[in-house]
Amino acid sequence: MSHSTPHIAFIGGGNMASAIIGGLIRQGMKPEQITVVEPFAETAAKLLKDFGISALPAAGPALAQANLVIWAVKPQVFSEAAAPVMPHTRGALHLSVMAGIRTDSICRSVGTDRVVRCMPNTPALVGQGITGLFACPSVTTADKVLVEQVIRTTGQYLWVQQESHLDAVTALSGSGPAYVFYFLEAMTQAGVGMGLSAEQAYQLAVATFSGASSLAAASTESPEVLRQRVTSKGGTTYAAITSLDDSGVKASFVKAMQAAEVRARELGDEFGKA
Ligand SMILES: NC(=O)C1=CN([C@@H]2O[C@H](COP(=O)(O)OP(=O)(O)OC[C@H]3O[C@@H](n4cnc5c(N)ncnc54)[C@H](OP(=O)(O)O)[C@@H]3O)[C@@H](O)[C@H]2O)C=CC1
Ligand SMILES: O=C(O)[C@@H]1CCC=N1
Helix, strand or coil: CCCCCCCEEEECCCHHHHHHHHHHHHCCCCHHHEEEECCCHHHHHHHHHHHCCCCECCCCHHHHHCCEEEECCCHHHHHHHHHHHHHHHCCCEEEECCCCCCHHHHHHHHCCCCEEEEECCHHHHHCCEEEEEEECCCCCHHHHHHHHHHHHCCEEEEECCCCCHHHHHHHHHHCHHHHHHHHHHHHHHHHHHCCCCHHHHHHHHHHHHHHHHHHHHHCCCCHHHHHHHHCCCCCHHHHHHHHHHHCCHHHHHHHHHHHHHHHHHHHHHHHHCC
16 A cells, blocks of 8 residues: 555444455554544454554544545444544545445435445455445545555455446345355265265365366356366266256355345345435
């Protein structure tokens, strides 16, 4: 991160905030350039231990030095958390990582239209996240560059042009790590059922996921072609994929993601009323 790095305030210092703070500090940002509001003493103690940051228990005038305010509280507590912050941060750019809450509600609660919404995912904790970003029309090019500098420290990112597409990003990559863990659970369970130890089965499953993902990322071929290369005629993979198709797994998976997208939209409707 460049020398012109501004001061960043986080409202909420939990998992997502820590993932971003960790990335910023790895890129050379100083703890003095970061202010965190975190009322929960145990979480505040962890921020001090991990990053040398003394969190504020409540919003106060210290927030006025922030050029960028990052909202990382649960959507349910946003309006309650926003009221004491707003008087100090109207001149700042605001970036929300909160699932569901739409920019119109955020702009209302923070008292400015300079708002960017994003949907990260938990691999951000190890610098391997992917984040979808959406900017309100009042956000400048310089604002976007600042947001990109911050988010890049946690992994990849992409901009979407319609806010509703963030619901699709939420269903795909926001919730996505949970789908991968679900498959890891199933593969490990099956491996144990075939006589492997839990440790062996888990190691095989995790390495297969990361290896296949690296292969897909490095290849110009479609996943369908990559899958066909594994599938020998009349062999074991053919038996497995035929069983998955017979059970309608692909269709169920599409349906599951549609349920996540619907839920993201519902959350937006719910929190938009606040
Ligand atoms: N987990 C995920 O995979 C993803 C999460 N998100 C979004 O990120 C946001 C944060 O999630 P996550 O980090 O998992 O949640 P956490 O519960 O870990 O973090 C939220 C933190 O905010 C604190 N907090 C509560 N009220 C206030 C307040 N009034 N002022 C300041 N801080 C407050 C909480 O303290 P206390 O414990 O006392 O309540 C908690 O430490 C959510 O909005 C979620 O939708 C987005 C993408 C992915
Ligand atoms: O489950 C959720 O609602 C949040 C959003 C994406 C990941 N976790």
